[in-house]
Amino acid sequence: MKIDPDAIAALAPDQSSLKAAAGLMKPAKWSGIGSSHDGQFVWGECAGSGANPYRVMADLGDMGSKCTCPSRKFPCKHAIALMWMRADSAAPFPAADIPEWVTDWLGRRRKTGKPADAADGTMAPRKSLDEARQAEPEAAEDPKAAERRAAAAQKRAAETDRAILDALEALEQWVGDQLRLGLSGFVDDAVGRCRRIAARLVDGKAPVLAGRLDELPSRLLALPTGDRVRAAVVELGKLVLLARAYRARPGDAEVRRCIAAAESRDAVLEDPAAPRVMATWEVLGERIETRRDGLVSQTTWLLNLTSNDPRFAVLVDHYPATAGRRLSSFSAGEQFHAEIAFYPARLPMRALLVSRTPMAEGAARLKWPVDESAEPCSVLAAVQRQATEEPWQVETLVLLPAGRLALDGADRLWWRGGDTVLPLAGDPGALARATDLHRAAAIWSAGRLDLLAAETHWGRIGCDG
Numbered sequence: 001m002k003i004d005p006d007a008i009a010a011l012a013p014d015q016s017s018l019k020a021a022a023g024l025m026k027p028a029k030w031s032g033i034g035s036s037h038d039g040q041f042v043w044g045e046c047a048g049s050g051a052n053p054y055r056v057m058a059d060l061g062d063m064g065s066k067c068t069c070p071s072r073k074f075p076c077k078h079a080i081a082l083m084w085m086r087a088d089s090a091a092p093f094p095a096a097d098i099p100e101w102v103t104d105w106l107g108r109r110r111k112t113g114k115p116a117d118a119a120d121g122t123m124a125p126r127k128s129l130d131e132a133r134q135a136e137p138e139a140a141e142d143p144k145a146a147e148r149r150a151a152a153a154q155k156r157a158a159e160t161d162r163a164i165l166d167a168l169e170a171l172e173q174w175v176g177d178q179l180r181l182g183l184s185g186f187v188d189d190a191v192g193r194c195r196r197i198a199a200r201l202v203d204g205k206a207p208v209l210a211g212r213l214d215e216l217p218s219r220l221l222a223l224p225t226g227d228r229v230r231a232a233v234v235e236l237g238k239l240v241l242l243a244r245a246y247r248a249r250p251g252d253a254e255v256r257r258c259i260a261a262a263e264s265r266d267a268v269l270e271d272p273a274a275p276r277v278m279a280t281w282e283v284l285g286e287r288i289e290t291r292r293d294g295l296v297s298q299t300t301w302l303l304n305l306t307s308n309d310p311r312f313a314v315l316v317d318h319y320p321a322t323a324g325r326r327l328s329s330f331s332a333g334e335q336f337h338a339e340i341a342f343y344p345a346r347l348p349m350r351a352l353l354v355s356r357t358p359m360a361e362g363a364a365r366l367k368w369p370v371d372e373s374a375e376p377c378s379v380l381a382a383v384q385r386q387a388t389e390e391p392w393q394v395e396t397l398v399l400l401p402a403g404r405l406a407l408d409g410a411d412r413l414w415w416r417g418g419d420t421v422l423p424l425a426g427d428p429g430a431l432a433r434a435t436d437l438h439r440a441a442a443i444w445s446a447g448r449l450d451l452l453a454a455e456t457h458w459g460r461i462g463c464d465g
Helices: 005-011 015-023 077-088 100-108 129-133 143-181 183-188 190-203 207-221 225-248 253-257 265-270 376-389
Strands: 030-035 041-046 054-059 064-067 276-290 295-304 312-320 335-342 350-358 396-400 404-407 413-417 420-423 439-445 448-456 459-462
Touching: 005 077, 015 077, 030 077, 030 350, 041 077, 041 100, 054 077, 054 100, 064 077, 143 183, 143 190, 143 225, 183 190, 183 225, 190 207, 207 225, 225 253, 265 350, 276 312, 276 448, 295 439, 376 396, 376 420, 376 439, 420 448
Parallel strands: 312 350
Antiparallel strands: 030 041, 041 054, 054 064, 276 295, 276 335, 295 312, 335 350, 396 439, 404 413, 413 420, 439 448, 448 459
16 A cells, blocks of 8 residues: 655644654564555554663554554654654554454544645644755854853763762772671561661662662562571672772772663664674573562563574663553564674673564564583573672573473472582472473572573473462
8 A cells, every 4th residue: 555655744733743763764673564465554663772672553544553662642753763764664564363452452543634734724833854855954053151061061970970989988898887787687677777778879870770779678578587698698799899899990980770770772873882793582481570679670571593602692671660561562582583682791691672573473482592511500600600790780681401490398499400419499380390390490589599481391380379
């Protein structure tokens, strides 16, 4: 179906929306693009600032559209870009069956007429696609104003650095106080004590570290009583190591990410030092948690099926709890081709989804990788490697070789592979307990394994209990 570019211009709420849409007309920003067999309906997923792309769909018959982004403009820049790409043939739109999420929208929407001029007979302000393609000329800048802005930005950065250093000094003093008062009392009053120092860290421009302190009591209380003091010693030690790493290298992006804030999506995509990996990936699992600061944290773990390094990718998204639960764009066990951009780090793990392509229809599932060196001791080697490179990290993702789960005399679960025996953090479910695990993916944290998924002779199983 042919699209009149003027109709797209008439749809746009303003010229700025057209310009924003022009910036999204890059195939690398899109995945899952397709059209119905008759060409009337088009859809695609556009990468946003979080882990989950926005789902965009349009009915070219009446130029109706829908997008899952939070924009109040209609149509939004994503819908305009999708229709624009179709009009300009800027990306292939392969014919396919209409996805369920598009069908659901089509069933709920009411047909509208094609765009028209204003009801009172006056012509709406002209919005031009050609103008949107052109960059606006930059006005001559006052050199003195630029110097003032640069000086102000430098001053703000220096004040932020000073505030973070002061907050880290307060944190180390606080850790010393907990050791002096006794860790047994700390575990009993962890919520109150951690909340007070977390508030101090927020004031000191260290919100990420504050969130970590807020979550510490729940991590300790999830452990057996006898393990809590030991885990508190380890966690407090990691906090001190992180504080001293920042003092030693305040410009280190990885360390700063653990204390203040992560880089923006655009900054990572434009960073030449950010590794990019094109591979086939499998979704191991997902964790959604509501934090005390009112944000929901959504973490998705991916396994690289076609190369060894990096073995895993972790996608992290945050959104307000008031926005309601988002529909995940991933399902456990799903396999797909994707380009992943990793945040620069000593051991790259946290990442962004750049582009994504579904597996070909009828394609066989790929097996999990098996390395000749995948001995049970390599699990501990992976933990030791992270302890050496990034000793402040709380979690380590590991790929376990063949093993089996077993109960001890106190009904506690253990994973056993060869002569290596490691405790489990929870119950992965009866199916995992009743069969040999050919391979398993797990998170090592606080001296325990939390299984995410495993391959068995029955196929892949989830281990979420």
